[in-house]
Amino acid sequence: CPSNGTGGVGAEVLHALLTDLTKVNNSRERASRLFQWLICPNQDKTFFRDCWEKKPLLIRRQNPDYYQGLFSTAEFDRILRTDDVQYGVNLDVTSYTNGKRETHNPPGRALPYTVWDFYESGCSLRMLNPQAFSSTVWNVLSILQEKFGSMAGANVYLTPAGTQGFAPHYDDIEAFIVQLEGKKHWRVYNPRSKDEALPLVPSPNFSQAEIGKPILDVVLEAGDLLYLPRGFIHQGDCLPDAHSLHITISSFQRNSWGDLLLKVMPAALEMAMEEDVEFRKGLPIDYLTFMGVQNSDKEDPRRDTFVSHVEGLIKKLMSYAPVDAAVDQKAREFLHDCLPPALSEEEKSSSVYGASARWEDGEAVDVAVRMKGQTKIRLIRAGVARLCSDGEAVHLYYTTENSRVYHKEEPKSIEIKAEHTDAVEFLIHNYPKFVAVASLPCDSAEDKVSLAELLFEKGIIHTSEPLTTK
Amino acid sequence: CPSNGTGGVGAEVLHALLTDLTKVNNSRERASRLFQWLICPNQDKTFFRDCWEKKPLLIRRQNPDYYQGLFSTAEFDRILRTDDVQYGVNLDVTSYTNGKRETHNPPGRALPYTVWDFYESGCSLRMLNPQAFSSTVWNVLSILQEKFGSMAGANVYLTPAGTQGFAPHYDDIEAFIVQLEGKKHWRVYNPRSKDEALPLVPSPNFSQAEIGKPILDVVLEAGDLLYLPRGFIHQGDCLPDAHSLHITISSFQRNSWGDLLLKVMPAALEMAMEEDVEFRKGLPIDYLTFMGVQNSDKEDPRRDTFVSHVEGLIKKLMSYAPVDAAVDQKAREFLHDCLPPALSEEEKSSSVYGASARWEDGEAVDVAVRMKGQTKIRLIRAGVARLCSDGEAVHLYYTTENSRVYHKEEPKSIEIKAEHTDAVEFLIHNYPKFVAVASLPCDSAEDKVSLAELLFEKGIIHTSEPLTTK
Amino acid sequence: CPSNGTGGVGAEVLHALLTDLTKVNNSRERASRLFQWLICPNQDKTFFRDCWEKKPLLIRRQNPDYYQGLFSTAEFDRILRTDDVQYGVNLDVTSYTNGKRETHNPPGRALPYTVWDFYESGCSLRMLNPQAFSSTVWNVLSILQEKFGSMAGANVYLTPAGTQGFAPHYDDIEAFIVQLEGKKHWRVYNPRSKDEALPLVPSPNFSQAEIGKPILDVVLEAGDLLYLPRGFIHQGDCLPDAHSLHITISSFQRNSWGDLLLKVMPAALEMAMEEDVEFRKGLPIDYLTFMGVQNSDKEDPRRDTFVSHVEGLIKKLMSYAPVDAAVDQKAREFLHDCLPPALSEEEKSSSVYGASARWEDGEAVDVAVRMKGQTKIRLIRAGVARLCSDGEAVHLYYTTENSRVYHKEEPKSIEIKAEHTDAVEFLIHNYPKFVAVASLPCDSAEDKVSLAELLFEKGIIHTSEPLTTK
C-alpha cells in the first residue's frame, strides 16, 4: 500500500497516486491499480475469488490518512456554499431514533445556514452524488467504472457523535465503505435466507428483532475499509465521542446473469419464432381441456407430453440465443450510466478539449490545425466508446458527452457507416496503441481523415502529440 | 353427410342439424358434430392428422344446397337494410383490376342504395363480422370455437361475375372457404419458403410474378369447401357467367407454441431470478472486454465459457416454467375473444335469461323463484367459463356477457373467494352432469346457494328444470 | 287537448297523434304541436312567458290515459328481457331511507331476475336513456328537440309503493315530470338563494333541514304533469297504496347566454388582438408596482386609470364579437347531441333508407334509380342539418348518422365546397318547400345532381316522390 511517508499529508498521497496514474498508458491498467489501492493490502485476485459477492471484508490500517484527499467535511461545507445542492435531490437529512427512521428534507436549496442546524440537532446528512460536486470523487469513480464493467456510484454520509441515521437494511449493490473522518460502529448480519442472498432490489428498513445476531461488530476508524456484498444487512452508529464521515463506493446494480437473460430471452424467442417452424405450429386444439390451473391436479398423460414439448422448445431456444447482441444491450445501458472521463491535463491537451483554435486579437486563430494522414490517434480511454449493432444499423456509443449527473443526458451515439466499421474496430482493438490516421482500413484517404475528425470532435480519440500547424 | 332428402330445402337441413344439436347433452360433442358436418365426408381424426396446418383440402359435393341456410345474399341485403353497417368497419368495397388492388369505402353507413351501386360497377363486397348481424353465423361460430379452443371468426365475400376482388396473398389463420352461391375460380400456391410456412402475420399483396405456379386450380361450386392452412397463397376470381358468395370461417390466429412461450418465458425468468441465486450472481467484471458484437470475431476461450454458462441457465429455466399459469393467460385471452353462446330456447328457459320474474298487472311477480338446495345445476356450456389464478387471486372468467362485436366488452370475470374455488372446480369438472346445489363442496348451505345464485345471475350456469315457485 | 274518446285506449291516442304529425308538412310545426299536447291545456305562448325558467307548473287532468303509450312498466320489463341493459350505464338501482341515499348497482347486465328482486325489496329503478330502447320515446324526443333548439333527454323512474328513491335536490335542466302509472307525492321548494336560481350545475343531495318549506305539496296521478325550472328543489315519494312510474323529459342543459359567451369571448379577444393595435400595446412598465392583490388597498390614481383602460378595452370587445360564429359552435354541439330523426314510413320510402336498390333472384336490381334534374327534394327535417363555417372551411353538420345512444358517434359533417354553399343554403331556406334538383344554384347540371346525390346518400334530404326507374 502506498504510504504517506514521514510527516506527509494524506491528501498528497492520493493526489500523487492519481497523478502517477495519468502516466499509465492503458486506462484498464489504471483502473486496476486504483482498485488495488482501495483494497490494499489484499490482492485483486484473492479478493474476487474469496470475498466479492461472497462475504464482508474488513481492512484495518491504523493509518487515518490513507484515504485522505478523497473527500472531507470541509469539502462538504464548501460544496453547500458554492454549488446548487437541493434537499431531496442531492442531500438527505435523516434520523433513526428509538427504532424510527425519519427524513427531514425541507424543499429547496440546502445552504450551510440550515444544513448545519439540522446536523447540530442530531440529524445525519447523506450527499447523494458527490461526484457531481467533487472532481476527485468524479475522477476516482470514472476510473473504477472501467474495473467493474458496471456503473460506479457513491454516497457520502456525515453523522453526528452519538447518533444513528439509518435503520438496519441491505442494499442491491456491492458496497465499499471508506471511513474518511472520525469513527463509526458497524454491525453486519448474514442475509436472512437463501432468497435474500445477492438480491436485485434493496430491502425495506428492518426492526432489530428481524435481523438476528451480527456476524461482525466493529468500529471503523479513518483509513479503514469495510466491503459488503449486496444482501448483507448492516447498521452503523456513531460513538458518543466522535462524529463520522464515510463515503460508500458502489457498483453492480442489476448486473447479474438474470439481467442479461432479460435481454437474451425475448430476442431468442423472437428469432426462434421467425426461423423455426416448430415454434409456429399450432397448440393442440384440446389443450385447454387438460392444461391450466383448473386442471393441474388431473392425472392425464397429455399433461406430461405437453410440458415435455414446452421444455423441448425452451432447450431449443439455446441455439437461438443472441448472446453478443444481448451483451451489447447491456453495454449500451452501461455507457449511458457511465461518468464522463475526468481527463488529465495531458489528455486534454491532446484532444479536442485542448485544441488551439481560439479567438485572439480580434480574429480566430489556429483554425487550420486539423487531422492529417500521419497524425497518430487512439481512443482516449479503453472504455470511452463501444460499437453496437441493433440489427439494422451500427452505432458507436460513447461516454464523453455524458453528464456528471446520472442520466441527465440522453444516451449518446453516432451512426457508423458500413464502410467505416472496420476502421472503428481497428481503433478499438489497437488500444492502447496509437495508430496513424493513414493506417485506418478505409477506402480513401479522405474517408480516413473525415472519420478521424468526427471521432476527434466528439472527444472519443486523442492524438499522440497535440495537433500543431506544422 | 346429412342430406336434404328428396325435395328438401337446404336451409331446413342446417336448421334441422342445429336443432338436433341442441339436444346433444355436451357442448363439446355438439362442436365435434358441427365440425364433422363442415368437413364431411372427411373424418375429424384423419383431417387433423393429414391436412390441418399441413395442406389444402378440397371437398366437392355436387350438392349446391349443402351449406344453405348458413348465409345468403338475400340475408346480406336484409342486413344492409336493417342494421347499422358502416363502411370500413363492417363492410369493405374492393377491386383488383390489372394487378391493382383498391379499396373504395366512403365514410358512413352502408345502405343498399350505394352498396348495390358499387357491386354493379364491378366491386367486391366483404362483410367483416357477419356473426354480429346473422344469428345463424353467430350460432355456428360460437359452437365451433369450442372445437378449436381458439376464436372462430368469419368474413363473407360477394363477388360480381367476371371480376376479382383481392390480390394473391396468404393469411395468418386456418381458413375454411365455404361456397354458398354461384361459383368461384381458385388458385392455391405453396408457401414460398420454409420461413413463410405457418406464418404468424398475414402477407402483403403479391404480384403474379412472385408466387410461382399454383398447386391447385379449381372452380368451387355452391356446397363445396376449400380448406387452406395459413401460409398457402391463394387468389379467387369469378367466371364471366356467375357471381360468387362464400363465407370464410377462420381460427388459430396467434395460437402457436411460440405464442404460449411468450407467456411462459418472462414468468419463468422472473421466478428463476427470485428462487435461484445462480441467476442473481454478477456477470464477470471483464465480460465487456470479450463479449459483444465488436468482439464476436475474437478467438477467446472466455467467450465459449460465457456462452455455455448462458445456455446452462436457459436449460435451468425449464424447471421454472409455469406452464399451467401461462396456459391460463392464453385461456383468459381466448375467453375474451369468444363469442357469447347463442342459446337454444331450452337453454334460455332454464337460465337467468328465461327466469319468470316479470312485471304483470301492475306488480312484480315470480320474484321469489330462486335457487334451492335441491336445484340441479351445471355450466350452460363446457367452455363458457374458466377458473384462472393470477398468482394472488382466483377469478372465474366467462363469455356470457361478451358482445357479438369483437372485444366490444372488456374481459369479464368474477373473483372467486378461496372458500368457493373447490365448488367452482366441482361444477367445471362435473360438466356435462347436473349436480345439486346442496352437493357443492362449500362450508355452509348459505354459501352453496349464494354461489349458485351468483353464477346463475351471470348466465354461467343453468338448471335442469326451469325454476319454479314450488 | 286530444281526448281518447269514449272507451278509447290511451296508447292509441298518442299513436294517433304521432301518426297525424307525420302528415304535418313542416317538422317545426310538428314539434310545436307535440309540445302543445304535452302542456295542454296551457298555451305555448303563455307557458313560455309565465312559467319557463320562472316557476313550476302543475297540470292535473283527471285523465289517467292522457300520456298512455309513451312508456309503461310492461315496456320496461320487455326491454330488460330483450335489450342489453347494463347496471350503472342504463339502469340505476337506488334507495333513500332515513335520510340516506344509496346506489345498489351490481356490475353487468340487468336482467328481470335481479331487477325485480331489487324492486321487491324496496329499491327505485331509474332507466337512464329510454330513448335507446323505446321507439316511441325516441320519436317524441327527436321531435321535441326541434322545439327546444337544445337536446331533449329523458329518464324513467319506477318506485315501489311506500318508498322514496332519491334525496331532495335540484337539477341543471328544465324538467317535465310526466306521470304514467300510479301516483307520486311531490314536494317542491324555491331555490335557496339568488345564486342558485337557474343553476348551471346540479345540486348535491340536501338534507331535509337545508331546504325550508315546500311551495308545492301535491300528489301526481297518471295523466298529470309537473314542470320544474332548473334550481327548484324537489323530492318525490310513493304513497303506501300505489307504485309510481313517471318519465322526466328534460332540456336546456348548459344552454344559457353565459354558455354562448364562453364561445364568443375568446374569439372576440383573439380577433381584437389581431385587428386592433390598442390590444397589442404594452402594459405600463410600472404596473406591477400599483396593481395586483398586494396593492389593492392602495389609494393610487394610477389604479383607477388602469382599471378604466381595461374596461374601455372590454367595451371595445363588443365590436369584435363574432356572434354568428359562436352560435355555430353551439349549433355544432347541439347537432352532435341530437337524436337522429325517427322517420315515418313515408319519410323512409322517399329517402335513401327506402331506396329500391336490392338483391333479388341472384342479382342486384333497381340500382339505376337515382337523382335527376326534375327530382324534387328538401331537407328531411328542418333541424336535420346546419351549415357552419369554422373560418376556413364550410361544413354541413347533420344528425342522421347520430346514434340513439348519447355521443356514441363522433360529430358528423361533410365539407361543402365553396361552389356548393349557395345550393345548400337554398335547400335550407326553402324548407319545407320541395325544390327541383335542376333549380339548385350550382354551375353545372352535373354539380346539381352530384350534390343532391351526396345529401341523399347521407339521408339528409328526401324526395317528393319515391325514386323510380322512370
Next chain:
Amino acid sequence: CPSNGTGGVGAEVLHALLTDLTKVNNSRERASRLFQWLICPNQDKTFFRDCWEKKPLLIRRQNPDYYQGLFSTAEFDRILRTDDVQYGVNLDVTSYTNGKRETHNPPGRALPYTVWDFYESGCSLRMLNPQAFSSTVWNVLSILQEKFGSMAGANVYLTPAGTQGFAPHYDDIEAFIVQLEGKKHWRVYNPRSKDEALPLVPSPNFSQAEIGKPILDVVLEAGDLLYLPRGFIHQGDCLPDAHSLHITISSFQRNSWGDLLLKVMPAALEMAMEEDVEFRKGLPIDYLTFMGVQNSDKEDPRRDTFVSHVEGLIKKLMSYAPVDAAVDQKAREFLHDCLPPALSEEEKSSSVYGASARWEDGEAVDVAVRMKGQTKIRLIRAGVARLCSDGEAVHLYYTTENSRVYHKEEPKSIEIKAEHTDAVEFLIHNYPKFVAVASLPCDSAEDKVSLAELLFEKGIIHTSEPLTTK
C-alpha cells in the same frame, strides 16, 4: 453619460458603475440608473414618451469603449472552453447567402475546435442565453428586469467581416442592439401594415422584395446603440473590413393589454355566470332559426335584438373583471421568467448565502446565529417576491431559487398562512426600509421570528447587518 476618463479602460467603467449601483439603497432606483446608462444621453421620460413601442432610436457615441465589459469575443471563446455550450440549445451557427437563410448546427457540444472553423468559413454565431455563462450579463439583465416589469433577455451575435447571418425579419420584443466590437451595417424598415404594428408573434424570414425601402440605413460602431420597437423589420450585415459583435437586450414579449385580457376575461365570465342570473338565463328557444352563419344575410329584427343582448352582457362583464387577480396571474408568470438576483458581496454577507454557520476543525460552528426580535430585515430586492392570491390560498412567489437558465426550475412559492399575510405585506410595502422583526404585525413573538426565519432561509430577505452571535 459616464465617461471612461483619460486613458481609462472601458471595462472598468461598467465595473465601476455596477459597483456604484450596489450602494444605491433601492433596487428600483438601481434599475433606473442602469437603464439611464444604456440609453444615455436620452432621458428615461422622453424615451418612453417618444420612442418606446413607437419608433427606432439610434445613439452614436464616438466612444468605442462605452459598453466595454458587458461582453466580448474573448469572453465568448472562454465560455466555449469552460462551459457546456450545446449546439442548437446555447449556440446557433447560421448563414444568409444569396437570399438563403441556413442553420448549420451539428449535434453535441460546441467546442472552439469546431466553432471557430464555422466562423472562419463565414458563418454567424448566435449565443442564445449569455446570461447563463456571463456573470456581468446576468447582473445587468437581473437589474433591468425590475425596470421593465417584464423579463429581460439577451442574445449575442458574432458575424465575420463581409457576411450576413440572418434574413430580414421583425421580432415580437422591444430590442436594444448594443454594438460591442467592430461595425455592423443595419437597415431598418417600417412595419408593413397596421396589422403588423406591435406584433405578438415574430415574422417569418422576408425576401428583399417584401420589405420596401429602409427608413434607416446606418453603420453601428462599437459603443453605439440602436433601439427597435417590435414590428420594425431589420437586417444587419458586416462590411468587408470588420467583424461585428453585438448583444441584443430584449423585453416585453407577450406583455400587452390583450395578454392581460386573456387572464381577465375567462375569470370575469366565470364570476358573472356565478353571480348574475342574467348570464344563466336560457337562450331563446328559436335562436338557431335566425342566428348563425347560415342566417347572417337574413333581415330579421330578432337578430339585432339578439346581438344587442350579447353586447349588453359583454358590457356587464366589465363590472365583474377581476383586474387585480389577473395582474397577479401575469405577475406569477413574470416571477417565473425572472433571472435570480445577482447579489453583491454585501447582499450576500447579509443574507442566508453569507451566514457564518460552517464546518471548522471537526465541528459545525456558528450554528446558533439566527433571527432575533431586534434584527432588522427587508426584501433583498424590491422585485424578488410578490404576494398573490389564487382565490383560495395566498402564496408568496419569489425569484431567488430561479435558475439562470430560462424556466429550468418550476415556479417557486411558499404558502403564506392567513395570520402572516399582513406581516408579508408590511415587509413589501416598507421596502427599501429595514424593519425590526419585532415590528412585524404578527400575533406572537414566536410567529414573527419563524416567519422571518422562513423568508431568510429562502434568500428573500436580508438583514441590515450580517447576523452575529451577539
